[in-house]
Amino acid sequence: MQLYARDVGEGTPLVLLHAFPLSSSMWLTQREQLAPRFRVITPDLRGFGGSVLGGDEPSIEAMADDVANLLRQKGIAKAVIGGLSMGGYVAMALCRRHPERVRGLILADTKATADPDEARANRLRIAERLSAENTVAVLAEELLPKLVGPTTLRQRALIYGRVRGLVQATPAKAAAWAQRAMAARPDSLATLRETKVPALVIVGAEDTIATEADATAMVEALPNAELLVIPRAGHLSSLEQPDLFNQAVTEFVNAIARTT
Numbered sequence: 362m363q364l365y366a367r368d369v370g371e372g373t374p375l376v377l378l379h380a381f382p383l384s385s386s387m388w389l390t391q392r393e394q395l396a397p398r399f400r401v402i403t404p405d406l407r408g409f410g411g412s413v414l415g416g417d418e419p420s421i422e423a424m425a426d427d428v429a430n431l432l433r434q435k436g437i438a439k440a441v442i443g444g445l446s447m448g449g450y451v452a453m454a455l456c457r458r459h460p461e462r463v464r465g466l467i468l469a470d471t472k473a474t475a476d477p478d479e480a481r482a483n484r485l486r487i488a489e490r491l492s493a494e495n496t497v498a499v500l501a502e503e504l505l506p507k508l509v510g511p512t513t514l515r516q517r518a519l520i521y522g523r524v525r526g527l528v529q530a531t532p533a534k535a536a537a538w539a540q541r542a543m544a545a546r547p548d549s550l551a552t553l554r555e556t557k558v559p560a561l562v563i564v565g566a567e568d569t570i571a572t573e574a575d576a577t578a579m580v581e582a583l584p585n586a587e588l589l590v591i592p593r594a595g596h597l598s599s600l601e602q603p604d605l606f607n608q609a610v611t612e613f614v615n616a617i618a619r620t621t
């Protein structure tokens with residue numbers, strides 16, 4: 362599968378993997394602020410944005426293999442890999458399947474545990490509705506209000522409007538496929554225990570989808586990780602507090618470039 366990816370800037374390669382149900386458009390501010398320092402590569406995961414879905418069975422592993430192929434096609438041996446939420450699940454699968462590609466790891470607003478039964482059943486219900494209706498109405502109704510924190514809901518109408526636009530632009534077929542892929546994903550805590558590269562775990566203090574407890578569990582599993590809790594941000598911390606997010610990523614990638 363050939364992914365569409367925006368690729369801007371020069372220097373240490375930094376790959377940023379987007380959340381569900383968004384696309385690489387969510388990384389606009391990161392491209393603007395980080396590309397003067399690093400080579401910032403933001404793929405659309407299969408089915409989203411400019412990438413086609415293909416005919417494979419739903420799996421996060423397939424998405425991780427796509428990212429490894431993208432790096433190979435670009436002639437990049439290793440990159441700092443960052444992922445937010447679903448992008449984090451893909452980043453962890455990449456650590457499991459292609460560890461030689463990972464120079465450093467950024468996990469934002471994500472979790473290493475698999476879905477409990479109830480959450481898995483809920484995903485499959487949503488996937489059925491997406492497939493039956495062929496629109497993303499169910500995501501706008503049920504998921505959109507939870508994607509940002511209460512501070513953004515109250516005070517940042519432009520950001521919420523942007524997120525709504527991104528959700529509405531998602532193809533229903535890709536959203537159903539990705540829900541099934543996430544429902545099937547394995548626990549990644551053992552993978553994180555084996556991931557010795559430097560890691561930065563970020564979580565919005567107001568995130569209710571992937572919580573501070575989920576972030577702490579990942580930090581405890583990773584041998585070499587630090588934790589940043591971003592105040593007044595929910596699940597989409599990179600969009601809700603881009604300056605704090607980008608500053609932390611800049612310091613992290615700079616330190617990797619200096620020492621590894």
Ligand code: MLT
Nearest residue numbers: 380381445446447448570
């Ligand atoms: C995301 O933001 O990627 C999703 O909320 C992840 C999930 O549904 O677990």
